[in-house]
Amino acid sequence: GDSVTQMEGPVTLSEEAFLTINCTYTATGYPSLFWYVQYPGEGLQLLLKATKADDKGSNKGFEATYRKETTSFHLEKGSVQVSDSAVYFCALSEAGRRALTFGSGTRLQVQP
């Protein structure tokens, strides 16, 4: 079955540091890939997505590129802010199926 593996946290960075959160996936077909963010006390919000190989999703300074050859969708940001502190989830959905398969989540803590 489908699965998503992402790096364990927490990840602790200083403000303006470079962020990478690794995500790899296993899927039988050609899934769409997502990053969701969950701020404290709030529901998951879609951060970015990519629907086919080599697509780059981007939003709020975050980027992730759909790499089919390495089955990866790593999340990056060049300069994190304290307000980026949250839990980040990598997820996929198979073509024709809207249900999501999630990774375990990575907590990011950004210190001033």
Next chain:
Amino acid sequence: GAVVSQHPSWVICKSGTSVKIECRSLDFQATTMFWYRQFPKQSLMLMATSNEGSKATYEQGVEKDKFLINHASLTLSTLTVTSAHPEDSSFYICSASPGGGRETQYFGPGTRLLVL
């Protein structure tokens, strides 16, 4: 943006009782709603998919008689945990999708259930 609410946000109940959790799409019509369960420090696990006006589709290993899902309208889905036991204690999250080719899911804030 699209907003999904859940009620209650947390609930404590005695073992053997039933608990109902509501999921509402506040500013859009949701043809499909999803129910997830999240254990501490673990991933969200899909429990079931519900389409308005039809029976829910449960994932393998999820007891449909224990987790009753009703999606009676385009803005409301309910999850009832029947005869709850301590092992049912968890964080339950719903999401809603507008359909019509738009696959984005909008998530509720979750409901924390503690069964004593």
